[in-house]
Amino acid sequence: NRSSDLPEKPVKRSPVTGLAAITPTVKMVVIKGGKYQPFYGENGILEEVDDFLLDERPVTNAEFLEFVKVNPQWKRSNVKSVFADDTYLKDWQDDETLPKDADPNAAVTFVSWYAAKAYAKSAGKRLPTLDEWEYVAMADEEVPNAREKPTYSSHLVNLYNQKNRQLHPVKESAPNYWGVYNMFDLVWEWTEDFNSIMTTSDSRTAEFDDKGLFCAAAATTTTDVLNYASYMRYAFRASL
Template sequence: MATISKGSYTPLYGRDSSQVKVEAFLLDVYPVSVSEYIQFLKENPKWQKSQVKGIFADKNYLNGWEGDLKPNPKTKEDEPITSVSWFAAKEYCKCKGKRLPTLDEWEYVAMADSKRIDARTTESYNQYILDWYEKPKGKHETIGSTFKNYWGVYDMHGLVWEWTQDFNSVMIASESRTGGNDNNLFCSAAAVGATDLMNYAAFMRYAFRSSLKGNYSVNNLGFRCAKDLDSIEK
Protein backbone atom coordinates (compact mmCIF):
# COMPACT_ATOMS: atom_id res chain seq x y z
CA MET A 1 0.00 0.00 0.00
CA ALA A 2 1.11 3.58 -0.63
CA THR A 3 1.28 6.09 2.22
CA ILE A 4 -0.76 9.18 1.43
CA SER A 5 0.31 12.20 3.48
CA LYS A 6 -2.30 14.45 5.02
CA GLY A 7 -3.36 17.49 3.06
CA SER A 8 -6.37 19.37 1.79
CA TYR A 9 -8.22 20.07 -1.43
CA THR A 10 -11.28 21.88 -2.69
CA PRO A 11 -13.90 19.31 -3.74
CA LEU A 12 -16.17 19.91 -6.68
CA TYR A 13 -19.38 19.79 -4.66
CA GLY A 14 -20.97 20.06 -1.31
CA ARG A 15 -18.62 22.12 0.82
CA ASP A 16 -19.31 25.73 -0.24
CA SER A 17 -15.92 25.87 -1.95
CA SER A 18 -14.08 25.37 1.35
CA GLN A 19 -10.95 23.29 1.72
CA VAL A 20 -11.45 19.76 3.00
CA LYS A 21 -8.74 18.24 5.16
CA VAL A 22 -7.69 14.69 4.35
CA GLU A 23 -5.84 12.83 7.09
CA ALA A 24 -2.92 10.58 6.25
CA PHE A 25 -3.96 7.08 5.18
CA LEU A 26 -2.85 4.05 3.19
CA LEU A 27 -4.17 3.19 -0.26
CA ASP A 28 -3.68 0.11 -2.41
CA VAL A 29 -1.16 0.78 -5.15
CA TYR A 30 -3.32 -1.14 -7.64
CA PRO A 31 -7.02 -1.90 -8.05
CA VAL A 32 -8.09 -5.34 -6.83
CA SER A 33 -7.33 -7.96 -9.48
CA VAL A 34 -9.37 -10.88 -10.78
CA SER A 35 -7.07 -13.41 -9.10
CA GLU A 36 -7.35 -11.61 -5.74
CA TYR A 37 -11.12 -11.57 -6.01
CA ILE A 38 -11.25 -15.28 -6.88
CA GLN A 39 -9.37 -16.02 -3.66
CA PHE A 40 -11.90 -13.91 -1.76
CA LEU A 41 -14.73 -15.92 -3.34
CA LYS A 42 -13.11 -19.18 -2.33
CA GLU A 43 -12.91 -18.00 1.27
CA ASN A 44 -16.34 -16.36 1.25
CA PRO A 45 -18.74 -18.53 -0.82
CA LYS A 46 -21.76 -16.36 -0.02
CA TRP A 47 -20.33 -13.78 -2.45
CA GLN A 48 -20.06 -16.25 -5.32
CA LYS A 49 -22.26 -15.54 -8.33
CA SER A 50 -24.69 -18.39 -7.64
CA GLN A 51 -24.97 -17.62 -3.94
CA VAL A 52 -25.04 -13.85 -3.58
CA LYS A 53 -28.37 -12.30 -2.63
CA GLY A 54 -30.03 -9.84 -4.99
CA ILE A 55 -30.22 -7.16 -2.32
CA PHE A 56 -26.40 -7.11 -2.33
CA ALA A 57 -25.69 -7.58 -6.04
CA ASP A 58 -27.82 -7.24 -9.15
CA LYS A 59 -28.01 -9.69 -12.07
CA ASN A 60 -24.91 -8.15 -13.69
CA TYR A 61 -22.70 -9.26 -10.81
CA LEU A 62 -19.59 -10.96 -12.22
CA ASN A 63 -21.15 -10.67 -15.65
CA GLY A 64 -19.61 -13.04 -18.22
CA TRP A 65 -18.24 -15.50 -15.68
CA GLU A 66 -18.77 -19.15 -16.59
CA GLY A 67 -18.94 -20.37 -13.00
CA ASP A 68 -18.57 -19.22 -9.42
CA LEU A 69 -14.77 -19.34 -9.63
CA LYS A 70 -14.34 -19.29 -13.38
CA PRO A 71 -14.18 -15.99 -15.30
CA ASN A 72 -14.45 -15.79 -19.05
CA PRO A 73 -11.50 -17.78 -20.53
CA LYS A 74 -10.14 -14.61 -22.16
CA THR A 75 -9.97 -12.83 -18.82
CA LYS A 76 -6.47 -12.40 -17.40
CA GLU A 77 -5.83 -12.96 -13.70
CA ASP A 78 -4.12 -9.59 -13.39
CA GLU A 79 -6.98 -7.64 -14.89
CA PRO A 80 -8.89 -5.40 -12.47
CA ILE A 81 -11.99 -7.08 -11.12
CA THR A 82 -15.17 -5.36 -12.36
CA SER A 83 -18.91 -6.06 -12.30
CA VAL A 84 -18.86 -6.16 -8.51
CA SER A 85 -21.30 -4.30 -6.28
CA TRP A 86 -20.48 -1.77 -3.57
CA PHE A 87 -21.57 -4.29 -0.97
CA ALA A 88 -19.17 -6.90 -2.36
CA ALA A 89 -16.29 -4.43 -2.62
CA LYS A 90 -16.90 -3.25 0.93
CA GLU A 91 -16.91 -6.82 2.24
CA TYR A 92 -13.73 -7.68 0.35
CA CYS A 93 -11.89 -4.78 1.95
CA LYS A 94 -13.28 -5.66 5.38
CA CYS A 95 -12.00 -9.22 5.04
CA LYS A 96 -8.54 -7.80 4.33
CA GLY A 97 -8.63 -5.61 7.43
CA LYS A 98 -9.13 -2.58 5.23
CA ARG A 99 -11.98 -0.40 3.95
CA LEU A 100 -13.03 1.40 0.82
CA PRO A 101 -11.51 4.88 0.44
CA THR A 102 -13.79 7.80 1.10
CA LEU A 103 -14.76 10.01 -1.83
CA ASP A 104 -12.51 12.79 -0.50
CA GLU A 105 -9.56 10.41 -0.12
CA TRP A 106 -10.02 9.05 -3.63
CA GLU A 107 -10.35 12.48 -5.23
CA TYR A 108 -7.36 13.78 -3.25
CA VAL A 109 -5.12 11.03 -4.62
CA ALA A 110 -6.65 11.17 -8.09
CA MET A 111 -5.84 14.85 -8.60
CA ALA A 112 -2.12 13.99 -8.78
CA ASP A 113 -0.23 13.32 -11.98
CA SER A 114 3.23 11.75 -12.06
CA LYS A 115 4.97 14.83 -10.63
CA ARG A 116 2.41 17.07 -8.90
CA ILE A 117 0.06 16.54 -5.98
CA ASP A 118 -2.56 18.66 -7.74
CA ALA A 119 -2.58 18.62 -11.53
CA ARG A 120 -6.23 19.56 -11.97
CA THR A 121 -5.41 22.85 -13.67
CA THR A 122 -3.04 21.15 -16.11
CA GLU A 123 -4.77 21.04 -19.48
CA SER A 124 -2.95 17.96 -20.74
CA TYR A 125 -3.82 16.00 -17.60
CA ASN A 126 -7.50 16.84 -17.80
CA GLN A 127 -7.54 16.00 -21.48
CA TYR A 128 -5.96 12.62 -20.72
CA ILE A 129 -8.79 11.83 -18.31
CA LEU A 130 -11.50 13.05 -20.68
CA ASP A 131 -10.05 11.07 -23.58
CA TRP A 132 -10.23 7.93 -21.43
CA TYR A 133 -13.83 8.64 -20.41
CA GLU A 134 -14.77 8.85 -24.08
CA LYS A 135 -13.26 5.46 -24.97
CA PRO A 136 -15.06 2.13 -24.54
CA LYS A 137 -13.68 -0.09 -21.81
CA GLY A 138 -10.41 -1.61 -22.97
CA LYS A 139 -10.42 -5.38 -23.29
CA HIS A 140 -8.13 -7.32 -20.95
CA GLU A 141 -6.01 -4.39 -19.82
CA THR A 142 -4.01 -5.32 -16.74
CA ILE A 143 -3.45 -3.52 -13.45
CA GLY A 144 -0.45 -1.23 -13.47
CA SER A 145 -0.83 -0.45 -17.17
CA THR A 146 -1.32 3.29 -16.59
CA PHE A 147 1.09 5.82 -15.09
CA LYS A 148 2.32 5.89 -11.48
CA ASN A 149 1.22 9.14 -9.87
CA TYR A 150 2.95 11.37 -7.34
CA TRP A 151 1.94 9.08 -4.48
CA GLY A 152 3.18 5.92 -6.17
CA VAL A 153 -0.37 4.80 -7.00
CA TYR A 154 -1.29 3.35 -10.40
CA ASP A 155 -4.49 3.33 -12.43
CA MET A 156 -6.46 6.11 -10.74
CA HIS A 157 -7.39 7.15 -14.29
CA GLY A 158 -7.23 5.19 -17.51
CA LEU A 159 -8.23 1.68 -16.44
CA VAL A 160 -11.58 1.39 -14.59
CA TRP A 161 -13.91 3.54 -12.53
CA GLU A 162 -13.76 2.79 -8.80
CA TRP A 163 -16.17 2.51 -5.89
CA THR A 164 -15.74 4.78 -2.87
CA GLN A 165 -17.14 4.28 0.60
CA ASP A 166 -19.53 7.24 0.36
CA PHE A 167 -20.00 7.21 -3.40
CA ASN A 168 -23.43 8.85 -3.29
CA SER A 169 -22.95 11.37 -0.51
CA VAL A 170 -22.83 14.63 -2.44
CA MET A 171 -25.32 15.11 -5.25
CA ILE A 172 -28.37 13.23 -3.98
CA ALA A 173 -30.55 13.89 -0.99
CA SER A 174 -31.28 10.37 0.22
CA GLU A 175 -29.43 7.11 0.68
CA SER A 176 -29.24 5.40 -2.69
CA ARG A 177 -27.81 2.20 -1.24
CA THR A 178 -31.36 1.59 -0.03
CA GLY A 179 -32.88 2.58 -3.37
CA GLY A 180 -34.36 5.96 -2.42
CA ASN A 181 -32.47 8.31 -4.69
CA ASP A 182 -33.81 11.10 -6.86
CA ASN A 183 -32.14 10.88 -10.25
CA ASN A 184 -33.13 14.45 -11.10
CA LEU A 185 -30.47 15.67 -8.68
CA PHE A 186 -27.51 14.44 -10.71
CA CYS A 187 -28.56 15.89 -14.07
CA SER A 188 -27.09 19.05 -15.56
CA ALA A 189 -28.80 21.20 -12.92
CA ALA A 190 -26.30 19.89 -10.40
CA ALA A 191 -23.57 21.91 -12.08
CA VAL A 192 -24.95 25.03 -10.38
CA GLY A 193 -23.30 24.00 -7.12
CA ALA A 194 -19.93 23.10 -8.58
CA THR A 195 -16.80 24.88 -7.35
CA ASP A 196 -15.13 24.63 -10.76
CA LEU A 197 -17.47 24.67 -13.72
CA MET A 198 -14.58 23.88 -16.08
CA ASN A 199 -13.67 20.61 -14.34
CA TYR A 200 -15.88 18.47 -16.51
CA ALA A 201 -13.94 15.29 -15.76
CA ALA A 202 -14.69 15.59 -12.05
CA PHE A 203 -18.33 16.40 -12.76
CA MET A 204 -18.65 13.20 -14.78
CA ARG A 205 -17.30 11.19 -11.84
CA TYR A 206 -19.69 12.76 -9.36
CA ALA A 207 -22.64 12.32 -11.71
CA PHE A 208 -21.75 8.69 -12.41
CA ARG A 209 -21.39 7.87 -8.71
CA SER A 210 -24.70 9.46 -7.89
CA SER A 211 -26.46 7.36 -10.53
CA LEU A 212 -25.43 4.19 -8.73
CA LYS A 213 -27.05 2.02 -6.10
CA GLY A 214 -25.13 -0.23 -3.77
CA ASN A 215 -26.14 -3.45 -5.52
CA TYR A 216 -25.27 -2.24 -9.03
CA SER A 217 -22.54 -4.18 -10.84
CA VAL A 218 -21.04 -2.32 -13.81
CA ASN A 219 -18.56 -3.80 -16.28
CA ASN A 220 -16.08 -0.92 -16.03
CA LEU A 221 -16.40 -0.33 -12.27
CA GLY A 222 -13.84 -1.85 -9.91
CA PHE A 223 -12.31 -0.86 -6.59
CA ARG A 224 -9.25 -0.69 -4.39
CA CYS A 225 -8.95 -0.64 -0.60
CA ALA A 226 -7.67 1.88 1.91
CA LYS A 227 -6.59 1.72 5.53
CA ASP A 228 -6.30 4.22 8.36
CA LEU A 229 -2.68 5.04 9.04
CA ASP A 230 -3.21 5.18 12.80
CA SER A 231 -4.39 1.55 12.77
CA ILE A 232 -0.85 0.60 11.70
CA GLU A 233 0.85 2.85 14.25
CA LYS A 234 -1.10 1.52 17.24
Protein backbone atom coordinates in the same frame (compact mmCIF):
# COMPACT_ATOMS: atom_id res chain seq x y z
CA ASN B 1 -12.14 -1.26 -6.37
CA ARG B 2 -9.11 -0.79 -4.12
CA SER B 3 -8.72 -0.65 -0.35
CA SER B 4 -7.46 1.80 2.24
CA ASP B 5 -6.00 1.73 5.76
CA LEU B 6 -4.27 -1.51 6.70
CA PRO B 7 -4.40 -2.25 10.47
CA GLU B 8 -1.16 -1.99 12.46
CA LYS B 9 -1.17 -5.76 13.07
CA PRO B 10 -2.25 -8.44 10.59
CA VAL B 11 -5.65 -9.98 11.32
CA LYS B 12 -6.47 -13.66 10.98
CA ARG B 13 -10.20 -13.17 10.88
CA SER B 14 -12.27 -10.42 9.38
CA PRO B 15 -14.21 -8.23 11.81
CA VAL B 16 -17.35 -9.09 9.81
CA THR B 17 -19.21 -12.11 11.20
CA GLY B 18 -19.11 -15.05 8.84
CA LEU B 19 -16.55 -13.46 6.52
CA ALA B 20 -13.34 -15.43 6.03
CA ALA B 21 -10.14 -13.42 6.06
CA ILE B 22 -7.88 -13.21 3.02
CA THR B 23 -4.20 -12.34 2.88
CA PRO B 24 -3.61 -9.03 1.07
CA THR B 25 -1.19 -9.32 -1.84
CA VAL B 26 -1.07 -5.69 -2.90
CA LYS B 27 1.35 -3.04 -1.67
CA MET B 28 -0.11 -0.03 0.10
CA VAL B 29 1.29 3.48 -0.27
CA VAL B 30 1.23 6.34 2.21
CA ILE B 31 -0.82 9.35 1.15
CA LYS B 32 0.13 12.55 2.97
CA GLY B 33 -3.03 14.40 3.87
CA GLY B 34 -3.88 18.01 3.15
CA LYS B 35 -6.66 20.28 1.95
CA TYR B 36 -8.43 20.21 -1.38
CA GLN B 37 -11.45 21.79 -3.01
CA PRO B 38 -13.99 19.12 -3.93
CA PHE B 39 -16.07 19.21 -7.08
CA TYR B 40 -19.27 19.52 -5.03
CA GLY B 41 -20.17 22.22 -2.53
CA GLU B 42 -19.72 25.97 -2.37
CA ASN B 43 -16.85 27.86 -3.95
CA GLY B 44 -13.84 28.32 -1.70
CA ILE B 45 -14.78 25.62 0.81
CA LEU B 46 -11.84 23.26 1.35
CA GLU B 47 -12.02 19.73 2.72
CA GLU B 48 -9.35 18.41 5.08
CA VAL B 49 -7.99 14.93 4.34
CA ASP B 50 -5.89 13.13 6.96
CA ASP B 51 -2.92 10.89 6.17
CA PHE B 52 -4.02 7.44 5.00
CA LEU B 53 -2.86 4.28 3.25
CA LEU B 54 -4.15 3.24 -0.16
CA ASP B 55 -3.69 0.14 -2.30
CA GLU B 56 -1.30 0.99 -5.10
CA ARG B 57 -3.59 -0.60 -7.71
CA PRO B 58 -7.13 -1.97 -8.16
CA VAL B 59 -8.19 -5.45 -7.07
CA THR B 60 -7.58 -8.01 -9.81
CA ASN B 61 -9.74 -10.79 -11.22
CA ALA B 62 -7.48 -13.39 -9.61
CA GLU B 63 -7.70 -11.75 -6.19
CA PHE B 64 -11.47 -11.47 -6.25
CA LEU B 65 -11.73 -15.09 -7.39
CA GLU B 66 -9.77 -16.18 -4.32
CA PHE B 67 -12.08 -14.05 -2.18
CA VAL B 68 -15.27 -15.73 -3.42
CA LYS B 69 -13.69 -19.18 -3.08
CA VAL B 70 -13.20 -18.69 0.67
CA ASN B 71 -16.39 -16.64 1.01
CA PRO B 72 -18.96 -18.62 -1.01
CA GLN B 73 -21.77 -16.33 0.13
CA TRP B 74 -20.32 -13.81 -2.33
CA LYS B 75 -20.40 -16.16 -5.32
CA ARG B 76 -22.71 -15.02 -8.09
CA SER B 77 -25.22 -17.81 -7.53
CA ASN B 78 -25.29 -17.31 -3.75
CA VAL B 79 -25.19 -13.56 -3.20
CA LYS B 80 -28.38 -12.10 -1.74
CA SER B 81 -30.29 -9.70 -3.95
CA VAL B 82 -30.11 -7.02 -1.26
CA PHE B 83 -26.31 -6.96 -1.73
CA ALA B 84 -26.04 -7.14 -5.54
CA ASP B 85 -28.23 -6.88 -8.62
CA ASP B 86 -28.23 -9.14 -11.66
CA THR B 87 -25.16 -7.45 -13.16
CA TYR B 88 -22.94 -8.80 -10.36
CA LEU B 89 -19.98 -10.66 -11.93
CA LYS B 90 -22.17 -11.08 -15.01
CA ASP B 91 -19.20 -11.63 -17.31
CA TRP B 92 -17.89 -14.62 -15.33
CA GLN B 93 -18.52 -18.01 -16.92
CA ASP B 94 -19.67 -19.48 -13.61
CA ASP B 95 -19.11 -18.99 -9.87
CA GLU B 96 -15.42 -19.83 -10.03
CA THR B 97 -14.49 -19.24 -13.68
CA LEU B 98 -13.28 -15.87 -14.90
CA PRO B 99 -14.60 -14.37 -18.15
CA LYS B 100 -13.40 -16.07 -21.31
CA ASP B 101 -9.97 -14.75 -22.33
CA ALA B 102 -9.88 -12.49 -19.25
CA ASP B 103 -6.47 -11.59 -17.87
CA PRO B 104 -6.24 -12.69 -14.21
CA ASN B 105 -4.21 -9.53 -13.58
CA ALA B 106 -6.84 -7.21 -15.03
CA ALA B 107 -9.02 -5.26 -12.61
CA VAL B 108 -12.17 -7.06 -11.52
CA THR B 109 -15.41 -5.54 -12.83
CA PHE B 110 -19.16 -5.85 -12.17
CA VAL B 111 -18.68 -5.86 -8.40
CA SER B 112 -21.37 -4.32 -6.20
CA TRP B 113 -20.60 -1.76 -3.50
CA TYR B 114 -21.46 -4.29 -0.79
CA ALA B 115 -19.14 -6.87 -2.32
CA ALA B 116 -16.34 -4.31 -2.56
CA LYS B 117 -16.82 -3.44 1.12
CA ALA B 118 -16.81 -7.12 2.06
CA TYR B 119 -13.61 -7.76 0.10
CA ALA B 120 -11.84 -4.85 1.79
CA LYS B 121 -12.98 -5.94 5.25
CA SER B 122 -11.90 -9.52 4.66
CA ALA B 123 -8.42 -8.13 3.96
CA GLY B 124 -8.52 -6.11 7.19
CA LYS B 125 -8.98 -2.85 5.31
CA ARG B 126 -11.77 -0.53 4.18
CA LEU B 127 -12.77 1.32 1.03
CA PRO B 128 -11.32 4.81 0.63
CA THR B 129 -13.67 7.69 1.25
CA LEU B 130 -14.86 9.88 -1.59
CA ASP B 131 -12.64 12.73 -0.40
CA GLU B 132 -9.60 10.44 -0.10
CA TRP B 133 -10.08 9.08 -3.61
CA GLU B 134 -10.62 12.51 -5.15
CA TYR B 135 -7.64 13.90 -3.23
CA VAL B 136 -5.37 11.29 -4.81
CA ALA B 137 -7.07 11.86 -8.16
CA MET B 138 -5.75 15.43 -8.28
CA ALA B 139 -2.22 14.16 -8.88
CA ASP B 140 -0.46 13.53 -12.15
CA GLU B 141 2.94 11.87 -12.46
CA GLU B 142 4.79 14.97 -11.25
CA VAL B 143 2.77 16.92 -8.67
CA PRO B 144 0.11 16.13 -6.04
CA ASN B 145 -2.29 18.71 -7.48
CA ALA B 146 -2.31 18.98 -11.26
CA ARG B 147 -5.79 20.43 -11.68
CA GLU B 148 -4.41 23.81 -12.69
CA LYS B 149 -2.60 22.31 -15.66
CA PRO B 150 -4.47 23.01 -18.92
CA THR B 151 -4.13 19.43 -20.14
CA TYR B 152 -5.10 17.69 -16.87
CA SER B 153 -8.84 17.32 -17.44
CA SER B 154 -8.67 16.67 -21.20
CA HIS B 155 -6.11 13.91 -20.65
CA LEU B 156 -8.40 12.16 -18.16
CA VAL B 157 -11.42 12.48 -20.42
CA ASN B 158 -9.42 10.83 -23.21
CA LEU B 159 -8.57 7.96 -20.86
CA TYR B 160 -12.22 7.54 -19.88
CA ASN B 161 -13.21 7.33 -23.54
CA GLN B 162 -10.84 4.50 -24.41
CA LYS B 163 -12.73 1.37 -25.47
CA ASN B 164 -12.22 -1.88 -23.55
CA ARG B 165 -9.77 -0.18 -21.20
CA GLN B 166 -10.90 -2.50 -18.38
CA LEU B 167 -9.33 -5.50 -20.15
CA HIS B 168 -5.74 -4.37 -19.66
CA PRO B 169 -3.62 -5.71 -16.76
CA VAL B 170 -3.04 -3.46 -13.78
CA LYS B 171 0.19 -1.45 -13.41
CA GLU B 172 0.92 -1.20 -17.14
CA SER B 173 0.70 2.59 -17.07
CA ALA B 174 2.93 4.91 -15.03
CA PRO B 175 2.03 5.62 -11.38
CA ASN B 176 1.04 9.08 -10.24
CA TYR B 177 2.91 11.34 -7.82
CA TRP B 178 1.89 9.16 -4.85
CA GLY B 179 2.91 5.88 -6.47
CA VAL B 180 -0.70 4.92 -7.19
CA TYR B 181 -1.53 3.14 -10.46
CA ASN B 182 -4.63 3.09 -12.66
CA MET B 183 -6.70 5.80 -11.04
CA PHE B 184 -8.39 6.58 -14.36
CA ASP B 185 -7.35 4.28 -17.19
CA LEU B 186 -8.97 0.96 -16.26
CA VAL B 187 -12.18 0.93 -14.21
CA TRP B 188 -14.57 3.05 -12.18
CA GLU B 189 -14.01 2.44 -8.46
CA TRP B 190 -16.27 2.32 -5.42
CA THR B 191 -15.69 4.56 -2.41
CA GLU B 192 -16.91 4.01 1.15
CA ASP B 193 -19.32 6.94 1.03
CA PHE B 194 -19.97 7.27 -2.70
CA ASN B 195 -23.53 8.47 -2.05
CA SER B 196 -22.63 10.88 0.76
CA ILE B 197 -23.34 14.08 -1.17
CA MET B 198 -26.55 12.83 -2.69
CA THR B 199 -30.08 12.27 -1.42
CA THR B 200 -30.23 8.68 -0.24
CA SER B 201 -32.89 6.05 0.30
CA ASP B 202 -32.86 2.80 2.26
CA SER B 203 -31.47 0.14 -0.06
CA ARG B 204 -32.33 -2.64 2.42
CA THR B 205 -36.11 -2.24 2.29
CA ALA B 206 -36.59 -4.29 -0.87
CA GLU B 207 -34.75 -5.96 -3.72
CA PHE B 208 -31.40 -4.29 -4.36
CA ASP B 209 -31.60 -1.37 -6.78
CA ASP B 210 -28.47 0.75 -7.23
CA LYS B 211 -30.61 3.58 -8.63
CA GLY B 212 -32.37 3.91 -5.30
CA LEU B 213 -29.20 4.72 -3.42
CA PHE B 214 -28.95 8.31 -4.58
CA CYS B 215 -30.05 10.78 -7.20
CA ALA B 216 -28.03 13.08 -9.40
CA ALA B 217 -26.36 16.12 -7.86
CA ALA B 218 -27.28 19.46 -9.36
CA ALA B 219 -24.58 20.83 -11.64
CA THR B 220 -25.20 24.29 -10.20
CA THR B 221 -23.49 23.24 -6.95
CA THR B 222 -20.18 22.39 -8.58
CA THR B 223 -17.07 24.40 -7.81
CA ASP B 224 -15.01 23.70 -10.90
CA VAL B 225 -17.17 23.79 -14.00
CA LEU B 226 -14.07 23.50 -16.19
CA ASN B 227 -13.02 20.19 -14.63
CA TYR B 228 -15.10 17.95 -16.87
CA ALA B 229 -13.31 14.79 -15.73
CA SER B 230 -14.51 15.35 -12.16
CA TYR B 231 -17.99 16.07 -13.46
CA MET B 232 -17.97 12.74 -15.31
CA ARG B 233 -17.07 10.89 -12.10
CA TYR B 234 -19.81 12.52 -10.06
CA ALA B 235 -22.35 12.09 -12.83
CA PHE B 236 -21.41 8.42 -13.13
CA ARG B 237 -21.85 7.86 -9.39
CA ALA B 238 -25.24 9.54 -9.65
CA SER B 239 -26.31 7.22 -12.47
CA LEU B 240 -25.77 3.90 -10.70
